[in-house]
Amino acid sequence: MNEIQKYPTPPDEWASLKTFTDARIALGKTGVSIPLRESLAFKLAHAHAKDAVYSSLDTQALATRWQKYGMPVYTLKTQALHRDQYLQRPDLGRKLHEESVQLLEALHANPVDVAVVIADGLSATALTENAEPFLDRFWTKAGERGYSLAPLCLVEQGRVAIGDEIGKLLRARLVVVLIGERPGLSSFNSMGLYLTFDPKPGLTDERRNCISNIRPQGLSIELAVDKLLYLLQEAFRLQLTGVLLKENERKGIN
Structure with missing residues (x-):
């Protein structure tokens, strides 16, 4: 019996957990480093996350597609004039231009x-991939x-709180904001949802x-819509x- 057979490598107790998570566990090692394939996978994931941060909404294409819902679609801007300013000045992404x-004031909106x-x-990648199937079910x-x-609003360079001002101007009892979440190294396409009763700045x-974490590999569209409908009912x-x-x-979300 050779030394390898005499002293076999014990099984990696973490390996079985990889089937339950995208987190970087049980990567293995080559000497004192991780294997090359894992190093390259990390760099690719980092590139996807960075691309997601700088991705942009194709507002014209989205507005055309979403007219099927039978309501006006308005494209709005915040006081953050470009992406770098948006990242450096979060406060500007919370205020409408x-x-x-x-x-919105010119619409003289009726209460909704x-x-x-x-x-x-x-x-924005998260919205491109997840918003339309979400809205299909929600509508x-x-x-x-x-x-x-109310009319659907698309916002460029927007933060969560931008919904408060929009909801107030549209005279909505409650505002729902679908927004691209901060990309992780395994979730660059995660969409979040925030709801606020009686919105105002x-x-x-x-x-x-x-x-949170609405995407095919996270919380499904079906479950997210059901959760939203329950929260609307209770709100x-x-x-x-x-x-x-x-x-x-x-209750009552069948």
């Missing part, structure tokens, strides 16, 4: 239940429940509820969102 304010805002956030379900909807994050019943609104039970 004056031209966009004037556009829900306004939906699509903001690029830190990954159908929202219509079945009798919710009135100046609100802080404890007034919102969040549904309108309790007249609030945020830390006081909990997903304690799932």
